[in-house]
Amino acid sequence: MLTILFDGIAYGMLLFVVACGLAVTLGLMNLVNLAHGAFAMAGGYITVVLVNRLGVPFLASLPLAFLLTAAIGVVLERTLYVHVYAKSHLEQVLFTIGLVFMSVAAVDYIMGSQQQFVRLPGYLQGQINVMGVGIGRYRLLIIAICGLLTIALQFALAGTRFGSRLRAAVDDERVARGLGINVNVVFAVTFAVGSGLAGLGGALGAEILGLDPTFPLKFMIYFLIVVTVGGTSSITGPFVASLLLGIADVAGKYYVPSLGAFVIYxxxxxxxIWRPQGLFSRAASR
Amino acid sequence: MMAAEESGDASRTLVAQANAALAARARWSPLEIAFWLAAAASIFLFPTKHLILTEIAILGLFALSLDLLLGYAGIVSLGHAAFFGFGAYAAGLLAKYHVVNEPVLALLASGIATMLLGFVTSFLVLRGSDLTRLMVTLGVALVLREIANRLEITGGADGLQGIVMDPILGRFSFDIYGHVAYVYSLIMLFALFLVARRIVNSPFGLSLRSLKGNPLRAAAIGIHVNGRLVAIYTIAAGYAGIAGALLTQTTQFASLSVLDFERSADVLLILIIGGTGYLYGGLIGAVLFKLMQDWLANLTPQYWQFWIGLILVIIVLVGRDRITRTTDPIRALVQRATDRVWSGVRGSG
Amino acid sequence: MALVLQTVDLQKRFGGIVATNDVSLSIEKGARHALIGPNGAGKTTVINLLTGVLRPTGGRILLEGEDITDLEAHKRVHLGIARTFQINQLFPDLTPLETIGLAVSERLGMGGQWWRLVGSKSAVVEQAVEVLDRFHLADVMHERTATLPYGKQRLVEIALAIACRPNVLLLDEPAAGVPEAERHDILAAVAALPKDVTVLLIEHDMDLVFSFADRISVLVNGELFVEGAPEDVARDPRVKAVYLGEEADA
Structure with a gap:
């Protein structure tokens, strides 16, 4: 029982780290980025290549996955995404589905369609026993890293100058510009961090979520659920939604496998239908 | 007295002009007639290609149904495959369990069943923003796919096998070359196209265009916006269901892929390639899409999705309206030709 | 005189903000009633409440004695309330003929017909053309609305409300944004409205208000401040105070 809860929390935290970037781009830039999962996939494959082929230690590969994915994010943001901010949601959807298709086919072409596994170091394998509850070491690491990230993120948004600029840009872009905040830079940095986090989540999650070229399609709906159910007005909403989704999904697959994802959808x-703005958002914030 | 008569004449002229202008919208243009003649000719010109042509006709009908939603009523959907898939399974089950054996009747029954599903789910898309609609339609399709995956009667992941179709109208049996299937699909497509054409040129169709542009004002002149949306959603669902049913009937198989997200994305792409809001977009898009798929798959088998994705990205970056604007001169030409032909007909008649 | 439209303690809150506070309006049949007040006084909110775009958080709306508080927007139109918008709300891709035709066929109960071709009912076309002609729009009735000059679009805005043949017409700043040269057409159209139509006018242009209205209500901060005949309102020092931007202590 507790093992399942624990697995669910690890799974939910992974979902949150991947999806929080999506929550911010949707809330801040009003951008529906269905291709967000592609950044997570990129992070996963970067780790696979670094660890399995180049022999980089697993823990060292994680920050690299973050940085490289963030770099990809900022390049795509400046060259492509910047042109679709002002377009309708339908067009953003078409555009990002296009990116998803491209990334799926490109990864398939380069890496092949089989599932990839990261060679984990020995000290991360197996379980430790805490008061009779079997806890996977790797999952413990995930919870630790994701937990720290969440706290850092909360602090960054609430307590730093960048955070206040970001929130100013969220609240009113024109006023923010008027105050001399360089909204373009804020957007680019946010997008980069969001995709970097997705990449990190993908790197950590390659083992648990399963990594193959269809990753962005398979998990698209999960990330979207986190964001739409959690709302985009804070990061607490997506966080709670991620945990609930993670626990529900793991528990559901374990206890009532016949129902599958039916209940979640x-x-x-x-x-x-009930709360179009999300479950945890301030009612009718816009 | 004189003045009154004159003004009476003037207003009669205005009414006549107005009538003429409104009637002109619904008139068949030479290009449209040519399109359907070409479609009919394809039966005889490409007898070896009937299998792929059948696929095109079915895709075209599916995209036409999305055009009714998106192009006319402005409802975005990421889960239109829900209705396609529902119709596909409905037709499969009807045939497999010998509920309705005659294909045309079964097709209609599947369409009506899907309309019911459309009617029920339409209430989910009435509220909320485009994003909510995208998520809800996507969610409905996913739920249906899960159901089809789990139920025993639908065959789960193996799909619905062992479907045997009776001859159409008791006379025309489906053949392995797809000759009968193509003629059957094309006739159904044409018939349903005629109905759709009638609908979009009716006061109902006009009111859809108005509420797509401005639902606030549409309600302010007495249009029951939600009622109209429910109606068109139901109709479009029926069209998609018939398209799905056609697929099952012509392939004698229904699998989970009919409910895939990729199918919803593909149909959106098809419609976007062909253009929305003039009914032919879905049909032209289906032809282009299949040709492209064929050609790209030959070039780089298995990676053709990359190019499809690239096309989507480019379409959005260049701008959809800019692409449609390049065809404006052609449209203007067609309009002029239509006017000339019709005035000629009236002159000689 | 019979009341045609009445609100009782009408109230609308948005979160903590009270946009409309216990407004009780009484509008007599055939009246030319103006609703004025400084920017942000909540005039448009009142119209949105009357037409069903917004739901009140308290109070009632009566149309000829019938409670229509919970009625959907489109049903109110069928009962005879029509409005114009402060910022044009038109159908940019449709022609004025199609636009007006929509309203006419909706009024005649033919708007939902899906098997008949547009333009095949002569009553609809005749009535639409009659309205277009009356608003001097006949010469542009086949052009896309989006391509018309602003003044013409403003006329379509008013003609569209008239095509609903309302008993009560709510005009939300009909002359707003219209260039000086085209202003005359709008004012003439407003002045020429049929006498049996009751009109509630929101307007900032005091010349227009005082030449048009036979009764004026002043709304300040969502509350009804003063109501009376134009000459009384004009003389009221409190109204002057509000319009001079001073604190109004009632």
Whole structure:
């Protein structure tokens, strides 16, 4: 029981780290980025290549995955995404689905369609026993890293100058520009950090979520659920939504495998109809 | 007295002009007639290509149904495959369990069943922003796919096998070359196209265009916006269901892929390639899409999705309206030709 | 005189903000009633409440004695309330003929017909043309609305409300944004409205208000401040104070 809860929390935290970038781009730039999962996939493959082929230690590969994915993010943001900010949601959807298709085919072409595994160091394998509960070492690491990231993120958004600029840009872009905040830079940095986090999440999650070229499509709906159910007005909403989704998914697969993802999708629809702004958002914030 | 008569004449002229202008919209242009003649000719010109042509006709019908939603009513959907898939399974089950054996009747039954599903789910898309609609439609398709995956009657991941189709109208049996299937699909496509054409040129169709542009004002002149949206959503669902049913009937198989997200994305792409809001977009898009898929798959088998993605990205970056604007001169030409032909017909008649 | 439109303690809150506070308006049949007040007084909110775009958080709306508080927007139109918008709300891709035709066929109960071709009912076309002609729009009735000059679009805005043949017409700053040269057409159209139509006018242009209205209500901070005949309102020192931007202590 507790093992399942623990696995669910690890899974949920992974989802959160990947999806929080999406929450920020959607909330801040009003951008529907269905290709967000592609950044997570990129992080996963970067780690696979670094660890398995180049022999980089696993823990050292994680920051590299973050940085490289963030770099990819900032390049794409400046060259491509910047042109679709002002377009309709339909067009953003088309554009980002296009990116998803391209990334899926490109990764398939370069790396092949089989599932990839990261060679984990020995000290991360196996379980440790805490008061009779078997806890996977790797999952413990995930929870530790993701937990720290969440706290750091909360602090960065609430307590730093960049955070206040970001929130100013969220609240009113024109006013923010008027105050001399370089909104373009804020957007680019945010996008980079968001994709970097997705990349880190993908790197950490390659083992748990499963990594193959269809990753962005398979998990797209999960990231979207986190964001739409959690709302985009704070990062607490997506965080809670991620944990609930993670626990529900793991528990559901364990206890009632016959239902599959059915319940999760149904709950999502109900929530969207009931609270279109998300479950945890300030009501009618816009 | 004189003045009154004159003004009476003037207003009669205005009414006549107005009538003429409104009637002109619904008139068949030479290009449209040519399009359907070409479609009919394809039966005889490409007898070896009937299998792929059948696929095109079905895709075209599917995209036409999305055009009714997106192009006319402005409802975005990322889960239109829900209705396609529902129709596909409905037709498969009807045939497999010998509920309705005659294909045309079964097709209609599948369409009506899908309309019911469309009617029920339409209430989910009435509220909320485009984003909510995208998520809800996507969610509905995913839920249906999960159901089809889990239920025993639908065959789960193996798909619905062992479907045997009776001859159409009791006379025309499906053949392995797809000759009968193509003629059957094309006739259905044409018939449903005629109905759709009638609908979009009706007051109902006009009101859809108005509420797509401005639902606030549409309600302020007495249009029941939600009622109209429910109606068109139901109709479009029926069209998609019939397209799915056609696929099952012509391939004698239904699998989970009919409910895939990729199918919803593909149909959106098809419609975007062909252009929205003039009914032919889906049909032209289907032809282009299949040709492209064929050609790209030959070039780089298995990676053709990359190029499809690239096309989507380019379409958005260049701008959809800019692409449609390049065809404006052609449209103007067609309009002039239509006017001339019709005035000629009236002159001689 | 019979009341045609009445609100009782109408109230609308957005979160903590009270946009409309216990407004009780009484509008008589055939009246030319103006609703004025400084920017942000909540005039448009009142119109949105009357037409069903917004739901009130308290109070009632009566149309000829019938409670229409919970009625959907489109049903109110069928009962005879039509409005114009402060910022044009038109159908940019449709022609004025199609636009007006929509309203007419909706009023005649034919708007939902899906098997009949547009333009095949002569009553609809005749009535639409009649309205277009009356607003001097006949010469542009086949052009896309989006391509018309602003003044013409403003006329379509008003003609569209008239095509609903309302008993009560709510005009939200009909002359707003219209260039001086085209202003005359709008004012003439407003002045020529049929006498049996009750009009509630929101306007900033005091010349227009005082030449048009036979009764004026002043709204300040969502509350009804003063109501009376134009000459009384004009003389009221409190109204002057509000318009001079001073603190109004009532």
């Amino acid at each position: 149904t709950v999502m629809i109900v929530v969207l």
